[in-house]
Amino acid sequence: MKTERKPHLIKKHTDMKCQRVEGSVVPGLEEATQVGHLLAEPKSEHVSVDRVLCFGKENLEKHLKMEDFFSCALDYSWRINCGGLHGQGGDDLKLEVLDGLLDEVDEADDIQAAHDLSGACEDFQLDIEFPEKYSESDCAPHEESNLHNLTSQSHAPGFSGTRSSAVGTLESSIATIRESNSKNGVLEKMVGCDLHHTFKRKFGCQAPVTNTIRSIIEHKQNTTRSIIEHKQSFDESDDDEKPLVSFIFSTKSVKSTVEVTKGGSLLRQKRLRKPTNRYIEEFSRNSTTGKNKRLKVGSQGELPQVASELQRRRGHPKKIVPKLELESDCELSASESEDEHKRSKRSKMACDRRKHQRMWTLAEVIKLVDGIAQYGVGRWTDIKRLLFASSAYRTPVDLRDKWRNLLRSSSAHKHNRRELQCETKPKHVVRPLPMPLVCRIHELATIHPYPMARSPKKPSDRYVPSSKQPRTTEAAPSHSPGRKLRRKKCR
DNA sequence: TTTAGGG
DNA sequence: CCCTAAA
Known part of the structure; x- marks a missing residue:
């Protein structure tokens, strides 16, 4: 392959990373820098993280400068900081994604889910889709490259479908990083850091939340591996990939990693996600309330209506722990869909009435x-x-x-x-x-x-x-x- | 299945 | 919020 360029890339990325970090003189850019950091790190270590994160490899070959991508990230963060992303929507997105991540890890052991992946993934991506204008106005120069990489590296149709998903994945890839780098303590820390900062910025005092999340994730990292084994045994045709996958998880090495990712097996493992109950429920609420924050373009848009009705009946053992508690209590109109942040999870089958304290607005x-x-x-x-x-x-x-x-x-x-x-x-x-x-x-x-x-x-x-x-x-x-x-x- | 009431 | 009894 083009592996001979690797060393070069490594150096380049590392340098850039350093530059960025050092360059973060302006306090306001701190977060953005971290985003960049986050993006750069996996590449410099050549851990296969995610399609989009990995696009640097090919993009660089196309002379796409990471610098530009970073500026995208910067701009992205800036917009969030300035409430540019749908105002509250930005927060929602983050939470949504974050919560989704947890659910994702959680439900990943369902083998069936693994094969619903691409579809679910697509919806997920659409769900966290960012404003079109962003991707167009800010990432326009890279549009082609992004598209190329998305299509060439992803087996999930959803990723190539929308340009903005490139940005969206920026968010969702956090999960991927966590999952695929169980051993990468540094990265883990970084991600946690990033989350921490982000949340702090958004909600003022959400440190406990991130901590909780982090610990939850840490707890689940062990599971992830077994999930992957599960998956492997299921994909009998991918025999020769198994060693590679194991390899990835046992070491931080590299070169082959990208290939595996391209092979798609890792992708599917990482992106395991069937629509979570929460997703379903929220969708139904949004559509009935008529105040959709995000437009669901998803193909299976209507499904939830019925589902939510089915699963809302109680009578379930309690499992679950309220995870996030962000209650904006004073907003009359917005509150309905806003108070959507604690969720239950972990129910092998059957739905749970993940209620457990939902604050009344x-x-x-x-x-x-x-x-x-x-x-x-x-x-x-x-x-x-x-x-x-x-x-x-x-x-x-x-x-x-x-x-x-x-x-x-x-x-x-x-x-x-x-x-x-x-x-x-x-x-x-x-x-x-x-x-x-x-x-x-x-x-x-x-x-x-x-x-x-x-x-x-x-x-x-x-x-x-x-x-x-x-x-x-x-x-x-x-x-x-x-x-x-x-x-x-x-x- | 719905409501009341207690925990 | 959950559970149970009563209706």
Whole structure:
């Protein structure tokens, strides 16, 4: 092959890397530099990382300068820092990708998944697709090269399909790096670093998150290898690749690596990914909410609608751990699709209701209160069906629970206001409910007394008793009142 | 299957 | 949020 050029390339890359690092005088470029670093490192060590990351090999032969690519990365980072990428969307993308990575590693042991790979991969790529303008305006000069490399090195059609995927892979390749370099501690660190910085920049204080993620990934690295063995035994036709793959993982060496990658076996292993539950669910929400952040061009766009409905029923053992918790609580409109960051995983089969604490956004609360005002307390399924149809999570029971909590907190609110009126500050007000909302809740509570509200536990504030009959107002007493207190006394 | 209530 | 009993 063209291996004789390798030494040359190594040197070149290394030099550039150094240049870049040294050149990062401007604080703002720090992150960008790391991106560049991240990209450069695998190449300089000749660890086969990913299609796109590897494109340097051929691109260089085409006299494409890494410098240019770095500037792409720089610009990319700059845009993110400036909120240029869809504003929140940028964050979403990162999280999405990151979460996806974990899922990917997690679910990779499903052999079947390995063969869904290319398809899933494609969607995944599309999902994290970056604004077209970016790839066109900034990477235009390299467009051809990128395309070439993508097509020549990737067996997944999705990668050659979109130019912007070159940038998208920049993100997703982080996963690949992790997976394919289980032994590369340095790289690992770097990636972690990069993630850390990125998150810190985005969310101010997300260090724990990245740490968690990192540890999770580390835990899973062992698994990765066995996954690969799995895969190998499955691909019987690729016999001669096995040694190579093993070789890659046992050493950091090189030359053959690229060839293996081209062979496609490694690619498939790395990119293992069937659409995660999260992906499915999120898609369904986005499409129903009508506020898609990313356009799904994916071929299988509609599938999730049904799937999410199927899997939202509960009744699953709990596994899972909430992973990320980024709750932007104050946004009414955006919150719906935003609070999408904790997910469960790891269920060999069957779906899990990966709920486990999904924070209620203010918007949701308001919606719930509206619903209660409309349909009355106790019609949880109705409310769910009519107002929360778009959110697959939030079962009627959840609504009820939330209402219960709202009652409690709202009453506490009042109490606090009375008792602590003069007091300095009410400790740590966790999620300060907006006053109007509290009032509304209160009103509703008196109109539709929730059975529990009358229990000694919560004497409510003044007034509750007797008149459960709604005194006019609002839309709907409608439902038979008997339904509500029906069982209270039986116990 | 839905709701209430307790944990 | 989860579970269970009651309806």
